[in-house]
Amino acid sequence: MIPVDNQELIDFMEQHGGLRQKYSPRTKISNLEEKIIILLTGVMHLEDGKEKEPFILTYLNDNYLLDLQILKAEHSKEIFFSSDTEIEVIEMNRNKFFELIKRKASLLEWVVVSNSKIVSKIYTESSKFYxxxxxxxxxxxxxxxxxxxxxxxxxxxxxxxxxxxxxxxxxxxxxxxxxxxxxxxxxxxxxxxxxxxxxxxxxxxxxxxxxxxxxx
The missing domain is CATH 1.10.10.10 (Winged helix-like DNA-binding domain superfamily/Winged helix DNA-binding domain)
Structure with a gap:
């Protein structure tokens, strides 16, 4: 899905305090503004909750690095991720992650590609409005x-x-x-x-x- 080796990033996160977590279906993942997470398995969606009736922006199926602040910084309190199936992720403190990754230039491409792919998906999905x-x-x-x-x-x-x-x-x-x-x-x-x-x-x-x- 993402044309760079994600195992290096997984190993890096776990070696520096990243924790594996499993979430059951229909779980809203909270406090994402403070976290960076990588989706290992399962399906989740990005939901815009600023309207009375929240709507689903896009679905994601494993191998994504998720950084809510980069995706929608100005709306971070109104947008959230929710699991649709059981999912497994690695979670890490966002500030710590970006401080450490500065020393690992080889991983920056993975971060850029993943975030670019999700942003592109959001723009593509949003175009359905027209x-x-x-x-x-x-x-x-x-x-x-x-x-x-x-x-x-x-x-x-x-x-x-x-x-x-x-x-x-x-x-x-x-x-x-x-x-x-x-x-x-x-x-x-x-x-x-x-x-x-x-x-x-x-x-x-x-x-x-x-x-x-x-x-x-």
Whole structure:
């Protein structure tokens, strides 16, 4: 995912007081303004809580270094990370981390690349505000595929299953739609065979999602 060796950074953090922590699903990770963390395993999302109804900015799936102050310094008290599955992270005091990393230039690239990737994701996700409802859903599904958050169906080639944590509420929040509008749009996409439902949940077709823009 990130084109530099992250094991060196993991070892560095643990050698200098970084602690491994596990969080259960649906846990809001607090005091992030004081921490630097690296997401080792699991899925979490970045949520903007400044509105009455918080909305999900983007989903992340392992191998990210998370620094809330760099990502959204002026809104750090209104934005937070929340786990969707069980996650494992390494946490370290932010000031200590950046003081120590000055001596390890080889790790600075990892930090820059990771933060740049997350900022880019946030800008890309935010651009959904300016497109129609159907495209909001299609591009949201694409982002989930690119982040390896959807699970490939063993029986149907090219189909991917939405994980249980992606409830209607979460999906509507992520797509920047009301739940009513989301429901209407999902029915239309089902008619176009971009998605199907069965006893295991909702499945989306990767190939048809790639062609989605030209069909809308």
């Amino acid at each position: 497109i129609n409802s159907t495209l909001k859903i299609i591009r949201s599904f694409r982002s989930l595929l690119e982040e390896n958050i959807l699970v490939a169906d063993e029986k149907r080639d090219g189909w991917y299953r939405m994980l249980p944590f992606m409830t209607r509420r979460n999906l509507a929040s992520y797509c920047q739609l009301s739940r009513k509008t989301l429901g209407q749009e999902l029915k239309l996409l089902e008619e176009q065979e971009l998605l199907v439902w069965d006893s295991k949940g909702m499945f989306v077709n990767a190939e048809k999602l790639e062609r989605g823009d030209s069909n809308i």
